[in-house]
Amino acid sequence: MRETKGVSVSVSSAIERAVRVETKREPLPPRERLQQVFEIEDLSADYGSNPALKDVSMEVYKNLVTAVIGPSGCGKSTFIRCLNRMNDLVPGFRQTGTIRYHGQDIAAKDVDPVAVRRTIGMVFQRPNPFPKSIQDNVAWGLKVLGMKDNLPERVERALTQAALWDEVKDRLKVSALSLSGGQQQRLCIARAIAVEPDVVLMDEPASALDPIATQAIEQLLHELKSEYSFVIVTHNMQQAARVADMTAFFSISRGDEGERWGELIEYDATEKLFTAPSDKRTEDYVTGRFG
C-alpha cells in the first residue's frame, strides 16, 4: 500500500468521538474521473403494498468501498439486494427505475438474474457457509460455474485473499461449520471472491461478529478494493468511516397516511459526509442525535 498522509477527522467533539479513526485513505480523485460501476436512477421498491424505497439515484464507483448507512428500516438491505437481483426471490417484491451496470440495465425483464449474480457477488449478514468442507465451500461455486482449471490454486488464492489461508490450510477437509463465526464469514468472503466477481455486495457483514473478527474483515476490504468494487451496508457508523471511500446515508420518510419508506438523503465522499454533511438529517444521524 502506498504511504499517504493520514487524514484525521475532527469537527465537533461528538463527531470526533463517533469517528475517531486514523484512516490511511488516499484522497479521492474528482468524481468525473472515477469509473462508474452502477448508475442508479429513480429506484423505487416495494414489498406487496408496503413501500421500501423511493426514488434512489446515485452512482457506485469502481475500486472503491461504498458504504450505505442509516437507521433500521431505511431500506439499506433492500437497496443492496436490488443490485444483484436477490430480491427477485422475495414473493411480492416489485421495483421500478433503472440500475445500469456498466451501462446495461440489469433491472430489465429480459436480463437473466443468474448472470447478474455471477458478476455481482454477495456476502450476507450472518455467515452462511455450506455444510461442506472448507475446501468445498470455496470450490463448489468454481466447479458449478466451470472454473475447474487450477482448482486447488484458485481455492488457495481466494482463502489467502480472505486472510483465512494460514488458519485453515492444514484442515481444508474439515467441515466449515467447525470454524468460528469470524472465520466462517471470511470463508463466505473467500467463496464470493473465488468466482472472480466484479462487484462484491456486503449486507452488514460484521454485525454478527466480535470486534477482532470485524477488524479482520475491514482490513480485507482495504486490501481487496484494488481488485473489486465493494458496496457495504452497515448500521455501524464508525465502520463506514473506517472502510468506505463514499458513503450514502439513507433515512426513513413518512407519508400522510403513516406509511414509511427509505430514501437516499445524502451521498458523498465519506469524509465530507461525516465532517461536513450538507443535510441536517445526515448531521443529526452522524452526530448521534437520531437513530
Add this chain to the structure above:
Amino acid sequence: MSAADLGMLQRPNDRLRRRRAVNRGMELLAWLAAAIAVAILGIVVWSVAKRGAGELNLDLLTKPPVPFAIGPVQQGLANAFAGSLVIVGLATAMALPVGILVAIYVNEFAPRPIRLGVGLTLDVLNGIPSIVIGIFVFGLLVVGHGQKGWVGAFALAVLMLPLAARSMIEVLALVPGSLREASLALGVPRWRTTLGIVLPQTVGGVVTGTVLAVARVAGETAPLLFTSSIVGNQTSWNPGHALQSIPVAIFELSEQPDPADHARAWAAAFVLLLFTLFASLSARWLATRSRRKIGRAGR
C-alpha cells in the same frame, strides 16, 4: 403488593381452595387420557405378542403353507412374507421418486397459489380411504387383466405418495433459506442449488419419511384384496403374478376354521407389529438426528 394480599397468601380462602381442587382434577383427567393412549398401545402389543410370539419360528418365515395337511407338517407363511417384500418394495420404488419430485417442485419452484393447491391435494389424497383406492385400481388395472403383484404395489404407491411428498416438503422447509441465497448469490442456477446444496441436507429426512410411509402401507389390506389376493401357496417373487402378502394372509387365515391357522395369523400379525414398531422408532431416531444436523447448518 399490599399487606392484605400478603395475608391471603398465608390463609387460603375458599375460592383459592376450590381453584386448587379444579386444577388438580383437570390435571388428573389429562394424565388419565395420556395413560389410556399408552395403555392401548401396551394392550395391543401384549395381546398380539401373547398369542403370536409362541408361534413365531424360522419355519413360519421360510416354509410355504401346505393346504389340507394331514399330520404334523411344518407350515409357514413364506409366500406372504416374500410377497409383502416385493409389493411394498415396488410400491416404494414407484411412490418415492414421484413424492420427492412433487416436494421439490412445491417447495423450491412453485408460486404460492400452486404450493397451497398441491398441499391441499396431497391432504385430500391422504384422506381417501384405502378401500376406495383399492377399488379404483381394481377398475383401472385389474378388470380384464387379472390380479398382479405390481398392480397391488401400484395401489399401495397411491397411498404412499401423499405421505412421502408431505414428509419431504417438511424436510425441505427445514433447510435454511440462507443456504439457498448463498448459492444463488454465486450465480449458481436454481436447479444446481437444489441438487447441490438443498437436497444433500435432506437425506436423513427422506429416509425417515420413507420408513414411516413403508410402515404405514405394509399393513394395508383393502387395496391388496382387490389387486393381489387370489394366490397359490408357492413362494413367488414375480410381481407379474398375484402375490400373497402378510395383511391378506392374516385376514384369510383368521377366516379359516382350523385353530392352527388362527395361531399362524397371530404370528404373522406379531411380525407385522414388530416391523411397524421398529420402523417407527428408527424413523423417530433418524428424524431427530437429521433435524439436528440441518439445524447446525442453518444456525
